[in-house]
Amino acid sequence: MLESGIPRIIGHRGVRKLAPENSLSGVREAARQGARWVELDVTLLGDGTPVIHHDDDLARLCGRPQPLRSLSLADLPRIDIGSHYRDSPPEPLPTLTEMLALLDELEMGLNLEVKDHGEDPRYVIQQIVPIIERFDPERLILSSFSSEQLRQCQLLLPDLRRGLITARLPPDWPLLLENLGIYSVHYRWQALRDKELALLTATGRPVICWTVNNRIAGERLLRKGVTAIITDDPRPFSRFL
Ligand code: G3P
Ligand code: MG
Numbered sequence: 001m002l003e004s005g006i007p008r009i010i011g012h013r014g015v016r017k018l019a020p021e022n023s024l025s026g027v028r029e030a031a032r033q034g035a036r037w038v039e040l041d042v043t044l045l046g047d048g049t050p051v052i053h054h055d056d057d058l059a060r061l062c063g064r065p066q067p068l069r070s071l072s073l074a075d076l077p078r079i080d081i082g083s084h085y086r087d088s089p090p091e092p093l094p095t096l097t098e099m100l101a102l103l104d105e106l107e108m109g110l111n112l113e114v115k116d117h118g119e120d121p122r123y124v125i126q127q128i129v130p131i132i133e134r135f136d137p138e139r140l141i142l143s144s145f146s147s148e149q150l151r152q153c154q155l156l157l158p159d160l161r162r163g164l165i166t167a168r169l170p171p172d173w174p175l176l177l178e179n180l181g182i183y184s185v186h187y188r189w190q191a192l193r194d195k196e197l198a199l200l201t202a203t204g205r206p207v208i209c210w211t212v213n214n215r216i217a218g219e220r221l222l223r224k225g226v227t228a229i230i231t232d233d234p235r236p237f238s239r240f241l
Contacts, residue, residue: 004206005138006184008222008240010111010230011035012211013054017233020085021061022052024094024102030234034241037109037139039210039230042096043117047072048127050096053081056117060084068117096128100135109139111186111208111230113165114153116146125152133157143186150180163208167191177203184208189221189229201225 014026015033022040030038041054046069059065061081071079073095082091094102096112103110112132114124132140143163144150150162161183168191170176177185185200189209200207206227212218215236218229222240234241 004227005109006141006206006208006228007036007109008228009035009234009237010208010228011038011234012230012232013040014038015233017213020082020088020091022054022094023081023091024098025082025088025091027099027102027106027108031106031108033234034238035108035234036241037111037228038103039111039113040099041113041115042128043068043115044119044124044127045069045071045073045075048123049073050128050131051076052094052096052099054115056115096131100131103139104135107139110135111141111143111163114142114144114146114149116144116149121146121148122152125149125156129153129156132160137161141184143184147176147180150182154181165210169196174203177205184227186210186230189217189226192221192226194224197224197226 011030013021015030019026019029027038040052042050043053044050057065057067061084076092079093080090081093082088137160141161141163142153143165145165153162163184163186164182165186167188184206186208189212208228209221209226210230212229212231218237221229
């Protein structure tokens, strides 16, 4: 664990290789594997309920192309996001509230990635903030690819640590990071050059790489000064847990 409180290994969508992604059982499995933090995706149902889910529909995880915007909280008990994964038992799609309660119970930290499925960024962040503001801020980083979502979060919850997710920083990145009050940069690891890592590290910001599933690459990144890696499977990185 570093001074920032961020562990060096963060489970991706829970521990996606070992359990259903973005699920309560997946987070319990991450804890069993020794991961202290997980990365999870949050998106909205049609009634504005924030749920832990990557896509904007149920096609990939449930085999039916139903958009999330057509669903409401009352529909969740009937949505099974467990069975698609090997022989896992059925389990309902979790709300953000349920997931935060589990993370509290397990004393785990969270990198919450807010998905941008085209909704108004202000509306999305307005639905999420009242829920996350009750969670321990020392165990939370909110991240997004969307600078508009990050800007809205900066307005509504300025003290919350915010991470910019990117596969390539724009030329004006120093100004962008400064203006949005960005705490950490979450870089697609294959695109991160040594020079960029050095420049980012020199700003004092943690650099977190996703999604690193290769042991040699992951160890090299951590050696080079990357703060943490987000991985589908923490087992190859057990010595960093
Ligand atoms: O948080 C970084 C990473 O999760 C972004 O990609 O598609 O797995 O959410 P994705
Ligand atoms: Mg994600």
